[in-house]
Amino acid sequence: MEPILHTDNLTIRFGGHTAVDRVNFQMPEKHLKAIIGPNGAGKTTFFNLISGELKPTAGDVYFKGQSLAQKSAIERTRMGLGRSFQITNVFPNLTVLENVRLAVQSKEKIRYQLFRHFKSYKAITEKAEELLALVLLDNKRDALTTMLSHGEKRKLEIAMLLALDTEILLLDEPTAGMSLEEVPTILEVIRTIKQQGDKTILLIEHKMDMILDLSDSIMVLFNGQLLADGSPEEIMNNDTVQHAYLGGLYDEHLTDIK
Amino acid sequence: MKLKISLRHIAFFLLFAIFVLLPFVNDSRTLLILLTQIFIFGILAMSYDILLGYTGIVSFGHAMFFGIGAYTTAVMLKQMDNTLFIFVLSILIGMLFAGFVSFLVGLLTLRLKSHFFAMLTLAFSGLFLVLAEKWRSVTYGNDGFTFRAPDVFRDRMTFYFFVFTSLVVIFLALYRFVNSPTGRILIAVRENEQRTKSLGFNTLHYKVIASVVAGIVASFAGSLYAVSLRFVNTSVMTMDITLDALLMTIIGGVGTLVGPLLGAAVIEYAQHALSGMARDYPIFERWIIFFGILYILAVIFFPKGIIGSLRLLIWKWRGKVKNKKTQVALPQEKERFE
Ligand SMILES: Nc1ncnc2c1ncn2[C@@H]1O[C@H](COP(=O)(O)OP(=O)(O)OP(=O)(O)O)[C@@H](O)[C@H]1O
Ligand SMILES: [Mg+2]
Numbered sequence: 001m002e003p004i005l006h007t008d009n010l011t012i013r014f015g016g017h018t019a020v021d022r023v024n025f026q027m028p029e030k031h032l033k034a035i036i037g038p039n040g041a042g043k044t045t046f047f048n049l050i051s052g053e054l055k056p057t058a059g060d061v062y063f064k065g066q067s068l069a070q071k072s073a074i075e076r077t078r079m080g081l082g083r084s085f086q087i088t089n090v091f092p093n094l095t096v097l098e099n100v101r102l103a104v105q106s107k108e109k110i111r112y113q114l115f116r117h118f119k120s121y122k123a124i125t126e127k128a129e130e131l132l133a134l135v136l137l138d139n140k141r142d143a144l145t146t147m148l149s150h151g152e153k154r155k156l157e158i159a160m161l162l163a164l165d166t167e168i169l170l171l172d173e174p175t176a177g178m179s180l181e182e183v184p185t186i187l188e189v190i191r192t193i194k195q196q197g198d199k200t201i202l203l204i205e206h207k208m209d210m211i212l213d214l215s216d217s218i219m220v221l222f223n224g225q226l227l228a229d230g231s232p233e234e235i236m237n238n239d240t241v242q243h244a245y246l247g248g249l250y251d252e253h254l255t256d257i258k
Numbered sequence: 259m260k261l262k263i264s265l266r267h268i269a270f271f272l273l274f275a276i277f278v279l280l281p282f283v284n285d286s287r288t289l290l291i292l293l294t295q296i297f298i299f300g301i302l303a304m305s306y307d308i309l310l311g312y313t314g315i316v317s318f319g320h321a322m323f324f325g326i327g328a329y330t331t332a333v334m335l336k337q338m339d340n341t342l343f344i345f346v347l348s349i350l351i352g353m354l355f356a357g358f359v360s361f362l363v364g365l366l367t368l369r370l371k372s373h374f375f376a377m378l379t380l381a382f383s384g385l386f387l388v389l390a391e392k393w394r395s396v397t398y399g400n401d402g403f404t405f406r407a408p409d410v411f412r413d414r415m416t417f418y419f420f421v422f423t424s425l426v427v428i429f430l431a432l433y434r435f436v437n438s439p440t441g442r443i444l445i446a447v448r449e450n451e452q453r454t455k456s457l458g459f460n461t462l463h464y465k466v467i468a469s470v471v472a473g474i475v476a477s478f479a480g481s482l483y484a485v486s487l488r489f490v491n492t493s494v495m496t497m498d499i500t501l502d503a504l505l506m507t508i509i510g511g512v513g514t515l516v517g518p519l520l521g522a523a524v525i526e527y528a529q530h531a532l533s534g535m536a537r538d539y540p541i542f543e544r545w546i547i548f549f550g551i552l553y554i555l556a557v558i559f560f561p562k563g564i565i566g567s568l569r570l571l572i573w574k575w576r577g578k579v580k581n582k583k584t585q586v587a588l589p590q591e592k593e594r595f596e
Contacts, residue, residue: 051456077458089456091449105439106458112467113439121439164457241506 001120002065002177004029005081005168009059010049019045021224027168032194032201034211037221043204044086046221047170050202051083060130063168077106082166086173086204088153090145096156098139100128103163131159134192136185151182157191169193171203175210183207190214212236277422281415290414291486295467296526298482301570302499303506303518304432305475310504311513312436313468314448319379321504322386323360325495327352327480332490333396336405345485360473380497387495394438402491411485421482425519428475433515436469444468445513454505457590462490476503509556511563520564528552 005027012020019042027033027034048054050061052073061068068076078209091099101118104127105111119125132138135155138149148156174190187210193199194214205211205219211218212232219229220241228238235241281290302324309315330352331345338344367378390397397403413416435441446454447461454461484490493499502525503518510521560567 023331053456074455074458074460077456083456087455089450091446091451091453093449094445096441102454105442110439111443112463114435114441114467115438117434117437118442119437120441160306160457244518 003027004064005050005202006062007050007059008062010046010056010061011058012045012054013057013240018224020049020056023221023224023226025219025226025229027200027202029200030197031217032190032203032214034215034218035202035204035221036206036208036211036218036226041221042224043221044172045224047083047172047202047204050076050079051170069199077164077166080167081170082164082168083163083170084157084161084174088150088157089155089197091155092144092146095142095144096132096137096145096148097125097128099145099156100131100159101125103160104128104131107163107165128159128163131163134162135159135189149187151178154178154182155185155189158186162189162193165200168200168202171201173204173206175205175207183210187213214242231242274426281322281399281418287414292530294414294421294486296523297421298479299315299502299506299526300519300522301425301428301482302476302479302503303510303522304429304501304515305309305472305479306503307437307507307512307515307518308432308444308468308472308475310507311511311515311518312441312448312463313444314372314451315465315468316376317335317379317469317472318376318497318500319363319381319383320472320476321495321497321499322379322383323356323476324480324483324503325383325386325390325492326356326359327477327482328484328490328494329390329397329480330355330477331481331483332403333406335407336403337396337484340406340408342408342410345481349478349481352481353474356477357470358472361466364469365462368465368469369462375473383495383500387492390492390495397492400492402489402493404489407485407488408450411594417486421486424478424482428478429515429519432471432475436515440464442468448513461509505553507563509553509563510558511560511565511567514563514565517563517565524564 003026007023008021010020011018021042023046024066024247026199035046037043043055049056052068052071052075060074063076063081071079077170091102094102101124102174104124105121108121108124110121110124129138129141132141135158137152137155140152145153145156154174154176158171161169161171174186190201191214192245194201200224203215215232217230218232219237220227220235222236228235228241230238277293302320305323306317306320309317309320327349331348334344334348334351363379363382367375367382370378391400407417411420432532436444443454443459443464444467446457446459447464451461454464480494483494506521506525507518508521509517509524510519511517556563562570
């Protein structure tokens with residue numbers, strides 16, 4: 001089966017530093033792939049190349065076989081590539097509901113409607129409320145986003161991504177900086193989406209137990225290169241991967257699991 | 259919520275009634291002229307608020323659209339005929355032209371970083387200023403020219419009501435605009451442009467829409483301004499006009515529409531009072547200094563402008579009365595964004 005997303009020698013250099021180095025990867029449809037790798041491995045940069053925030057120095061990204069080289073970030077979102085951000089990126093002085101509402105509005109293609117009152121679009125508000133309920137934020141709908149805790153902002157980020165209803169979801173450390181009690185909510189949300197079965201998900205995470213719980217496959221980035229890509233078992237037993245992480249972040253998790 | 263809405267409606271209705279009845283109670287020419295002036299600058303300031311307050315665009319060239327309106331109306335009334343028909347036609351042509359210019363200028367410059375954009379708007383308005391100076395056969399250069407207003411406006415009161423009606427209509431239209439789905443996206447652009455893009459909105463389009471709307475409304479204000487003076491010269495294109503609009507917007511409260519109206523009242527009244535005092539105390543001739551001071555004080559004490567600060571006060575007062583703990587959006591934020 002043709003992959004829904006693949007890259008061909010995807011490379012980007014910042015000055016002398018190659019942040020993503022000739023990555024060839026394939027993403028089967030309706031699949032959940034986790035991306036792991038130490039800090040600075042190039043994971044976020046890889047997302048930026050896929051979503052169009054950055055232009056590659058060489059290589060290309062393909063969505064359903066079509067080159068994305070000439071597509072702007074906006075066009076890619078509209079085609080079906082949605083992403084969340086590692087560093088929370090929301091509208092701070094708008095209410096929680098309005099943040100999600102804007103995302104739903106984009107999905108519903110209500111872009112140039114100048115004369116109707118926005119509140120008359122009831123379905124949009126309802127959809128936004130539904131998504132807030134899904135990430136357990138419905139009690140905060142009228143709060144200003146700046147007043148949310150870090151974990152709540154992460155949840156809002158997810159709700160906004162889901163609102164876009166894109167075929168592909170790029171999740172950049174959805175649980176980064178969250179308190180332990182909040183992690184299960186996100187885990188549940190991702191699990192629910194996965195079970196619904198119509199999304200293709202790329203997930204950058206550091207929490208190994210969560211990755212093993214959710215992913216169909218795992219790819220490892222190291223110094224910008226694709227070190228390994230395979231089933232969770234293959235990756236866990238891969239010597240190169242073990243070696244790369246020696247003394248690194250994952251050791252404790254790995255031993256935990258074994 | 260119910261209470262708040264009806265209170266607001268009552269306040270608007272009262273103000274409306276006052277301005278309708280005032281000329282019959284006190285028909286002093288000075289008062290009528292002052293109020294007319296306040297309304298005209300109120301329209302201009304609201305148009306600037308669409309840019310600055312709602313979309314987060316700082317423009318130093320807004321006077322160019324005001325000037326386009328003023329000159330279009332003045333030239334047409336002078337060269338063609340001083341009928342009401344020509345006046346209305348000139349307003350429409352001015353608005354059309356201003357919309358076209360702001361569309362082109364916006365498309366060219368709004369992709370740039372905001373400070374480059376601000377500089378370029380200054381350059382473009384400079385271009386129009388030079389045009390107004392040099393195209394003497396039509397504009398009579400720097401000194402400008404007088405012309406006759408349509409006969410119906412001989413009576414200051416008729417003009418007053420015309421301007422007041424325009425103000426109300428434009429206020430309602432802009433209020434609708436900022437509360438439309440597109441208006442919401444303008445606010446999103448102001449808050450976080452990059453994020454708005456990643457939601458799939460082409461932010462350039464929205465900035466252009468905002469600048470076209472602002473340009474059209476400013477041109478309309480310019481047309482009214484020219485007729486109120488029965489005179490036009492290059493001062494309508496100068497930076498002073500832009501700064502006035504900027505000050506009115508900031509002092510009144512950005513992103514509120516009502517704020518700029520109040521700001522216009524404060525500044526126009528202060529200008530009027532100070533120039534009166536200048537007859538006795540020459541120091542007041544330098545009223546611009548007082549605006550500088552006023553401006554600094556406003557930014558220190560009312561960073562959200564008069565309207566913003568008032569709303570904050572009301573919210574605090576209400577918050578105490580109701581529930582201390584629940585952190586909900588400030589009323590003004592809710593109103594604006596919910
Ligand atoms: N815009 C940029 N300009 C210059 N260097 C950059 C830029 N973006 C990323 N880099 C560099 O590229 C490398 C990879 O960064 P990236 O953020 O992709 O890592 P990461 O794998 O996401 O790490 P983390 O786990 O900490 O999020 C880093 O060395 C970073 O400094
Ligand atoms: Mg990262």
